[in-house]
Amino acid sequence: MKKLIISFLAFSVGLLMLASCTKNDPKVVSNGGTPGTLSASATTVVLVKANSADTTTKVITFTATASQYNFKASVSNALQIDSVGDNWKHPATIAFNVGSLTQGLSTSALNTALLQVVPGGVTSNVNVRVQYALSPEVASYSNAVSLTVTPYTLASYIYLVGALNGWSSSAPDSLVSTTSNGVYTGTFTFPAGAGNNQFLILPAKNFNNKYATNDPTTLVPSATVGYNVPNNFNAPGAGTYTITLNLNTLTIGFK
Template identity: 35%
Template sequence: MKSLYIKTMTYSLFLLLFMSCKKDETKVVAGNGTAPVLTATQSTLVLDSTKKTQNAVTFNWTASSFGYSAGVSYAIQIDLAGNSFKAPKEIAVNTALTQAYTVSDLNDLVNQMGLTVGVAGKLEVRAVATISSTYAPAYSNVVPITVTPYQIVINYPSLYVPGSYQAAPNWTPATAAKISSVAGNQVYEGYVNFPDGSTDFKFTSTPDWAGIIYGTSAAGTLSAGSGGNLHVDGAGYYLIKADTKALTYSLTKTVWSIIGDATGSWSTDTPMTYDVTNKVWTVTMPLSVGALKFRANGAYDINFGDNTPANGKPVYGGANIPVTVAGNYKIVLNLSTPGNYTYSISKQ
């Protein structure tokens, strides 16, 4: 009898323990997370390179609950509008409920995403909450923002072009135009506007006269550390190339235009006008659905297209630049910063 009593009590205790464990288990089962609510302090941003360290935008969101005591982790996802977050830039923020971007940080990010410099680009932002890979994440509402980025200038190895064409004080390397070597192979190129009918200049390896000074003893050849001034007759916008290894240089006067079925024809150029103040070539005109290119001197010897997809960075001999919506456009070609050429096609 005593044995039966002990067995009964043991079974009861085991059953009670099992029920207790089962009850505890139900407490740790996570459910679907509640969707965070996302807001942004700005929805339209025109980024300014003179305000790089200032706040551009801050995203805030409410906490998500999965019915579980473990910490919830968050991230911000940013993608091109209409891309359905197929390839978003994701920034993990751990347990924080906010993410701020400086002007510089946001500009770097949207340049990586392929937004065109100087043109308003449409993006979509959402917050995502997770507790582990076992459970589906909870996504916030989608917040649309419009961002106009500025150009990120890469400082390539350069030669300075001091000369008589400079505003006073002329012959000043520190304020002279530059030509640059994108490949870092001692082959330099850049575009310089010479406003006078007759221009003398030299190349210097530093923004002063303390480095190597390149002159010439014959047209097309360079002399390192000696030689007379390089010279050009005729005002204009010149493509300048120099090879300090082969000690050669060339000067090609250029006049720019656009051509393509978007402009009306692949056989007729539309001239662009040089803006001396802003150092850009520009034209405003109606464009139809189609494509276009930039070319110099009415020929394809020097022409710019773009990569695919187009990103506002001209490429010599690149693909045709698409125009997907007809309308009146301002087209700008900026070749003033060597190695950092840009263009924009902005609907007016």
């Protein structure tokens, strides 16, 4: 009988615990929130590569108002930038600084974001909005601000002149550094004949300055690079070569 009473008591306690767990406890449910609004300090921005090293000056500043939820919420705010017509499928995202609803962007920061959605060197239209995110699955969005932007391409060029193009600086062949990291490459065809493998590399389309070599002109190929030094470079001979000029190590190579 004692065991029966104990079992009954245990069963009763279990029922009470189950009942307490199945009560309709109050839950906090998001109503989706009311997004804030976004404004920008400019609507047209032309970016200049020469200003890319200046990370202090802001070329544009975005200002948002806070989103409103029906409960106290921790919200992550981020700018989204996308090309017109992409419908926010592949936006570039820039997080706001913690605790701030104002985000200024330098030349390089804005250019980096824009190159994710539009081409460099071309004037394009983009939309910018704020994503207010409670979680990766729950977010609301501000109005979209339209901008006309011209980002610069990261690529930079230098110019090869030689017997292959009549030593003309007006229409030189180019070597390109796709990320402006100081390493330039280009493919060129040198004609047969004495001296036709000689060339110089110009930083601009004129002969004011040049990359050349102190090595003797009989050296094939020249391996060291100097600025405004006297001797021409020499390709290994007639034929097509990919030339790599490394201005970080001051070397030149042929393949």
